[in-house]
Amino acid sequence: MTATLTPVKKRSALTKGQLPKWAPYLVLAVALVLSAAIMALIGFHAFGWGLVSAILFAAGLVGWSGAVEGSRKAKDKLATCLVVGSFLIALLPLVSVIWTVLVNGLPGLMDPGFLTTSMNGVTGAFDNKSVEEGAPVVGGIFHALIGTLLITLVATIISVPIGLLTAIYLVEYGNDRPLARSITFFVDVMTGIPSIVAGLFAAAFFFAIVGPGTKTGAVAAVALSVLMIPVVVRSSEEMLKIVPNELREAAYALGVRKWRTILKVVIPTAISGIASGVTLAIARVIGETAPILVTAGFATSINYNVFSGWMASLPTFIYTQILNPTSPSNPDPSSQRAWGAALVLIILVMLLNLIARLIARAFAPKTGR
Amino acid sequence: MSKRIDVKDLNVYYSKFLAVEDVNINIDAKSVTAFIGPSGCGKSTFLRTLNRMHEVIPGARVEGEVLLDGDNLYGPGVDPVTVRSQIGMVFQRPNPFPTMSIRDNVLAGVKLNNQKMSKGEADALVERSLRGANLWNEVKDRLAKPGSGLSGGQQQRLCIARAIAVEPQVILMDEPCSALDPISTLAIEDLINELKDQYTVVIVTHNMQQAARVSQKTAFFNIAGTGKPGRLIEYGDTHTMFSNPTEKATEDYVSGRFG
Numbered sequence: 001m002t003a004t005l006t007p008v009k010k011r012s013a014l015t016k017g018q019l020p021k022w023a024p025y026l027v028l029a030v031a032l033v034l035s036a037a038i039m040a041l042i043g044f045h046a047f048g049w050g051l052v053s054a055i056l057f058a059a060g061l062v063g064w065s066g067a068v069e070g071s072r073k074a075k076d077k078l079a080t081c082l083v084v085g086s087f088l089i090a091l092l093p094l095v096s097v098i099w100t101v102l103v104n105g106l107p108g109l110m111d112p113g114f115l116t117t118s119m120n121g122v123t124g125a126f127d128n129k130s131v132e133e134g135a136p137v138v139g140g141i142f143h144a145l146i147g148t149l150l151i152t153l154v155a156t157i158i159s160v161p162i163g164l165l166t167a168i169y170l171v172e173y174g175n176d177r178p179l180a181r182s183i184t185f186f187v188d189v190m191t192g193i194p195s196i197v198a199g200l201f202a203a204a205f206f207f208a209i210v211g212p213g214t215k216t217g218a219v220a221a222v223a224l225s226v227l228m229i230p231v232v233v234r235s236s237e238e239m240l241k242i243v244p245n246e247l248r249e250a251a252y253a254l255g256v257r258k259w260r261t262i263l264k265v266v267i268p269t270a271i272s273g274i275a276s277g278v279t280l281a282i283a284r285v286i287g288e289t290a291p292i293l294v295t296a297g298f299a300t301s302i303n304y305n306v307f308s309g310w311m312a313s314l315p316t317f318i319y320t321q322i323l324n325p326t327s328p329s330n331p332d333p334s335s336q337r338a339w340g341a342a343l344v345l346i347i348l349v350m351l352l353n354l355i356a357r358l359i360a361r362a363f364a365p366k367t368g369r
Numbered sequence: 370m371s372k373r374i375d376v377k378d379l380n381v382y383y384s385k386f387l388a389v390e391d392v393n394i395n396i397d398a399k400s401v402t403a404f405i406g407p408s409g410c411g412k413s414t415f416l417r418t419l420n421r422m423h424e425v426i427p428g429a430r431v432e433g434e435v436l437l438d439g440d441n442l443y444g445p446g447v448d449p450v451t452v453r454s455q456i457g458m459v460f461q462r463p464n465p466f467p468t469m470s471i472r473d474n475v476l477a478g479v480k481l482n483n484q485k486m487s488k489g490e491a492d493a494l495v496e497r498s499l500r501g502a503n504l505w506n507e508v509k510d511r512l513a514k515p516g517s518g519l520s521g522g523q524q525q526r527l528c529i530a531r532a533i534a535v536e537p538q539v540i541l542m543d544e545p546c547s548a549l550d551p552i553s554t555l556a557i558e559d560l561i562n563e564l565k566d567q568y569t570v571v572i573v574t575h576n577m578q579q580a581a582r583v584s585q586k587t588a589f590f591n592i593a594g595t596g597k598p599g600r601l602i603e604y605g606d607t608h609t610m611f612s613n614p615t616e617k618a619t620e621d622y623v624s625g626r627f628g
Contacts, residue, residue, distance in 0.1 A: 255454025
C-alpha cells in the first residue's frame with residue numbers, strides 16, 4: 001500500500017475550547033453512578049439520590065467547563081443548572097399532586113353511578129358490606145357536582161357584571177379621582193381577604209336580612225362573589241387598559257358617543273382577555289371549601305334550588321367524607337369517594353383553564369389577509 | 370357639503386400649561402390648508418381643537434372661538450359629538466378597528482351610532498366611500514376580511530374612507546403620511562387633491578414638499594423655546610409662503626436653514 005495523504009480530522013478553529021455536545025450527558029451519567037455509590041454506603045434513599053446527583057452534576061459540569069472553556073462559560077453553565085434545578089423543584093409538587101389524585105381518584109371515578117347518583121340513603125351498612133363482602137362501593141357525587149356548578153354559576157352571574165362595570169369605571173371614567181383611587185385600594189385589600197372571612201360575611205349578612213340559620217346555595221354564591229369580584233376587576237382593568245387610545249379617539253372622531261365607544265369598540269377589542277380572566281376567576285373560587293361550609297352547609301341529596309335548603313359541593317363533600325366517613329368503622333369507601341371527587345374537581349379546573357384559552361383564541365382580533 | 374372655519378384668539382391649554390397661544394386663522398371651504406412647523410410647536414394640538422378632540426385628554430381646555438360657518442364650536446350647550454360628526458379626522462397612525470371587517474370599518478360611523486340602514490344603502494355607502502378613498506379596486510373582493518390585514522397605506526386609506534362615510538363638512542388630517550412609504554404617500558396625496566372638490570381639508574405635515582404639492586394655503590407654526598407656547602407665525606397662499614414669505618423664520622424653515 002502506498003502512503004496516501006489522508007486529511008487529518010481536526011476541529012474547527014472557531015469551535016476550539018468548547019466542551020463536546022455530549023458532555024452534559026456524560027457528567028449526568030457519572031453523577032448518577034457516583035451518587036448511587038455514595039447512597040449505597042449510607043443507605044439508599046430515592047430523594048437523597050436525586051439531590052446528591054444534582055449537586056454532583058452541577059459541580060462536575062461547572063468545574064469541567066471552567067477548566068476547558070473559561071470562567072464566563074462556567075458561570076453560564078452554573079446559571080443554567082440553577083434555573084433548571086428551580087424549574088424541576090417547582091414542578092415536583094405539581095406532578096406529585098396530579099399523580100396522587102389520579103392514582104387514588106381513578107378507582108372512585110370508575111365506580112358505576114359515581115357521577116350520576118347522590119349519597120341519599122347511602123348508610124354505613126353499605127360501606128361495611130362493600131369492605132367485608134367485596135360488594136361495589138355505592139353512592140356518588142352527583143349532588144355535590146350540581147351544587148358546585150350551580151353555586152359557581154350564580155357567583156359568576158353576580159360577580160361579572162359588578163366586576164366588569166367597576167373596571168370600566170376605573171379605566172374609562174376614573175381619571176385618577178379620589179373615588180377611583182379608593183376603589184383600587186379596596187379591591188387590592190379584597191384580593192387578600194381570607195376566604196373564611198368572606199364566608200362569615202355572607203352568612204352574617206343573610207342571617208341579618210333573611211333570618212338566623214339561613215344556609216342556601218345563594219348565600220354561598222354571595223360569599224364566592226366576594227372572593228371573585230376583585231379578581232374580575234383586576235383582570236378586566238388590565239385588559240381594558242391595553243386597548244390602544246387610538247381606537248377610542250378613532251371612534252370619537254366619527255361622532256360616536258363615549259358609552260357606545262366603550263360598548264362597541266373597547267369591550268369587543270378586550271373581550272378575549274376579559275373572558276379568559278373571568279374563567280380563571282371561576283377556577284380560582286370553584287375549589288373554595290371554608291366559605292361554602294359556613295354558608296351552604298352540606299347535604300347528601302340532590303338540591304337544584306339555590307334559594308332554599310342546604311346544598312352540597314365538591315370541596316365540602318371531600319371534607320365531610322374524609323372527616324366523618326359514612327361508616328366510621330370502615331372509612332375506606334368514603335376515602336375512595338373523596339379522592340374521586342378531588343379528581344373530578346381538578347378535571348373541572350383544568351377544563352376551565354382550557355376553556356379560557358379557547359375563548360381567548362376565539363375572541364382575539366383576527367389578522368387574516 | 371363643506372364649511373369654512375374661522376378661528377379667533379384661540380389659546381390652547383394642557384391643565385395650566387399654555388401650549389398654543391393666540392391663533393387667528395381663516396380656513397377656506399373646499400380647499401386644502403397645510404400646517405407646517407417644527408415638532409412640538411403645537412400644530413397637532415391646534416388641529417385637534419378644530420373638532421374638540423383636544424378635550425379628550427384629561428385637563429385639556431381652550432379659550433377663544435372656533436367658528437364653523439359662523440357657529441362657535443365652543444359655544445355653550447354645543448355637544449362635542451355633534452361637532453365631531455361634522456368634522457372628521459384622520460390620525461397619524463392608521464387605526465382601523467381590529468375587531469371589524471373592512472366593510473364594517475367603513476360603516477363604523479353609522480353602525481356604532483346605531484343608525485338603521487338597509488343592506489342596499491349600506492353596500493352603496495361602502496362602495497362610494499371606498500371609491501372616494503381610492504381603495505375600492507384593491508379590496509372589493511375581500512370586504513369581509515379584517516381591516517388589520519391590509520398594508521399600512523391601504524389601512525390609512527381605509528381610515529379616510531371611514532371618515533368620509535359619515536359625510537363630514539371638514540376633514541382634519543394629522544400627518545397622515547408620516548408612517549407610509551412614498552408610493553402610498555402619493556396615493557394619499559392624489560386622494561387629498563380629489564377630496565378638496567367636496568370637503569374642506571386641513572392637513573398637518575412635516576414634509577414641506579407635501580405641503581407645497583397638495584395645499585392652496587399654508588400656515589407656519591413655530592415655538593420660541595421649550596416650555597414656551599406655540600404661535601402661528603405666518604399664514605398665506607402656499608406659493609407665496611414657499612417662494613416669498615414675509616417672516617424671516619418662515620423663510621429659514623421652508624429653505625431648511627432653521628435652527
